[in-house]
Amino acid sequence: MGPVNVRDLRVAAPPTLSFSVLERVGIFDTYTATELEPVGVVYVASNPRGVSHVDVAPDPDTFEADFWRHFGRPVRRGKVPAAALRALEAGRTTGFDVDLRGVGDFHREALTAARHIPRGEVRSYSWVAREIHRERAVRAVGSAMAQNPIPLLIPCHRVVRNDGRIGEYGLGGPDVKRRLLRHEGLEPAELERLAARGVRLLGSDTTRISCLPSCHHARRTAPRHLVEFASTDAARAAGYRACKHCRPFE
């Protein structure tokens, strides 16, 4: 038999220890599940700082286990702010607090910018990058959206590719993203067709204002007054200013 070492007396704590400790000292989030058109059953977790997580899961156990793995604190069934649930139902993204601890500064800024994209409209990754004065960090915006801990309430489904294509979606893939946008009154296929034809901006020849195609100002412009632009430069050269609502360019 080989020698023994006194350090062999070291053991790792059972995995239940930290979970029990945090529950006992009150460091845990609470969650509820709600049926949401068109996503399905959505789990919403919060703590006194705000909504911390939104996710889909096959069952509550999976959601709880994923939450523990991702956030390192327990989550238990309980109350979440009614304002957040109402907002979820209505596609609103304000009127409640969010807890973005554990999200880095850059990602937090990108998510905060995305939070203000109105229902039924989309913006591109580079638009978000420009909003936070990090024009070149387009890919980083992409990963901020991909790692959004609070999808739907921070509407990363309203952030699409720069070329107008729908792009990826963490909460169930591009199909769910499409359905969500359609549910908000936007037809993604129409936007994609415009983009495929090389149209990046729409202007109104009466106001001489140019908008992103999904901007509600562009969408209520009468077709006979609608002007198409392939780039912001083209719009600018034609003497069109940027819409103050969708801010297509500086």
Add this chain to the structure above:
Amino acid sequence: MTDELCALLAEDLETAFPTLVRTHQDAVFATALRCSGGWHDAEDLAQETFVRAHRSLLGWEAQRIRELRPRAWLCTIVVNLARNRARDAGRRPRVVAFDDARAHAADPPRGPEAWAERSEQRGQLSAALATLPAAHREAIVLRHVAGLGYAEIAQALGAPVGTVKAQVHRGLRTLAEVLRAQGLTLEEVS
């Protein structure tokens, strides 16, 4: 020198506390296990340690938290709790060797295998440790299981550094003798 974690604890306890638990739970649990009656008692002691630590931190000034040496502090709590429990039970610390085989049968480990005590040798080692006088056992556990420095151990046990060193040294010598009688060699440790 401020521990980075302590700076975070001082700044935002609720956010940093889970990290404190994760960082030091192995040392705390192992110390609890070696100073108590077994796996179940150890879990209980370790939980209680962190719960008390949290309560203390809630009431402390930021400066006091920043100056904390967390592992030494937590292990001190464990040792004191173990002592108090033993005393409340009205007898000498009833440290029973943790029986690996039986524990497996009763509570099969589901997590990483690392936290299971498997080998028979290790069972003999923990049995031998349990035969030591409490002071020697505690000193050895804090030094070689929790990995504290002698100054920290001295503070934890309320004894001079020289005494603590002697306790570790003598304890290890006794441990080696007990094991030798069973045909096992105890490796030298620094």
